[in-house]
Amino acid sequence: MKENEYSFEVKNLIPYIEYCGNNGYELVSSNKQQRIIYRHPNSTMARVTIIEKNGKAIKELEFKESVLSTSVLHERKESLPINFDDEKAIKSMLDFLGYKRDNTLIRTRVVFKKGRVKLELDDYEFPRKAFIVAVEGTKEQAEKVYNEIRFLEN
Numbered sequence: 434m435k436e437n438e439y440s441f442e443v444k445n446l447i448p449y450i451e452y453c454g455n456n457g458y459e460l461v462s463s464n465k466q467q468r469i470i471y472r473h474p475n476s477t478m479a480r481v482t483i484i485e486k487n488g489k490a491i492k493e494l495e496f497k498e499s500v501l502s503t504s505v506l507h508e509r510k511e512s513l514p515i516n517f518d519d520e521k522a523i524k525s526m527l528d529f530l531g532y533k534r535d536n537t538l539i540r541t542r543v544v545f546k547k548g549r550v551k552l553e554l555d556d557y558e559f560p561r562k563a564f565i566v567a568v569e570g571t572k573e574q575a576e577k578v579y580n581e582i583r584f585l586e587n
Contacts, residue, residue, distance in 0.1 A: 434510065434511060434512070434513065435508065435509070435510055435511075436497075436507070436508070436509055436510070436511050436569060437506070437507075437508055437569065437570065437571060437572040437575050438506070438507045438508075438509075438567050438568065438569045438575065439505050439506050439507075439567065439568040439575050439576070439578075439579040440505065440507060440565060440566070440567040440568075441505050441565070441566055441583070442563055442564065442565055442566075443564050443565070443566050443585075443586055444564065444586055445564060445586065446543075446554045446556060446564050446566070448585035448586055449552065449554055449566050449582060449585060450543070450554065452581075452582055452585060453545040453547075453552055456547065457547055458545035458546060458547040458552065459545065459546055459547065460543070460544075460545055461544040461545060461546045461551070462486075462542070462543070462544045463541070463542070463543045463544075464484045464485055464486055464541070464542055465484075465485040465539075465540075465541050466482055466483065466484050466485070466538075466539070466540055466541070466542055467482070467483045467537065467538070467539050468480055468481070468482045468483075468537070468538045468539075468540070469481040469482075469483075469534065469536075469537050470534075470535045470536050470537070470538070471527050471532035471533060471534050471535060472499060472532065472533055472535045473530070473531055473532045473533075474531070476498060476499055476500055477496055477497065477498055477499055478496070478497055478498075478499040478532075478535070479494060479495070479496050479527050479530075479532045480493075480494070480495050480496075480497065481493070481494055481520075481523060482494075482495070482514070491516065492516065492517050492518065492520065492523075493514035493515065493516055493517070494514065494515045494517055494523055495511060495512050495513065495514040495515070496511065496512040497509055497510070497511040497512070498510050498511070505579070506572075506575075506576070506579075508572070536560065537559065537560070538557060538559065538560065539557070539558045539559040540555045540556060540557045540558060541555070541556045541558075542554070542555050542556075543555075543556075548570075548574070549570050549571065549574060550568065550569070550570035550574050550575065550578050551567075551568070551569045551570065552566065552567070552568055552569075552578070552582075553565075553566070553567040553569065554566055555567070566582070568582070
């Protein structure tokens with residue numbers, strides 16, 4: 434599946450949360466996450482995400498193209514996530530497929546949705562404090578919303 438995502442760093446998430454509230458976006462989720470990134474020489478990555486939800490840890494594995502870009506718009510293929518319980522088996526499979534552990538991210542992700550557009554608001558704690566806004570949808574839909582929100586901090 435192909436993903437169209439505008440992703441950019443901001444100084445504060447509050448204007449984006451207010452935008453969602455004022456423009457009919459529905460809060461889909463708010464979860465603390467730990468994401469472990471594995472890289473492969475073929476320019477793909479595997480992501481193991483541990484999501485804290487209602488006192489439980491949900492573990493997911495997904496794959497994504499990891500082509501580096503300086504553009505705000507990222508167009509990449511990605512797989513749907515697979516839920517799993519056996520971490521040892523997942524690590525064994527990633528090793529077998531040639532993926533090497535790269536880094537770990539810790540964040541709180543808040544997701545809003547309106548129609549087919551998702552806004553993901555990330556508050557990163559590790560490896561450094563950062564706030565990231567991502568807009569996902571069809572290229573046209575994501576671009577429209579990105580153009581509406583890109584100057585909210587100014």
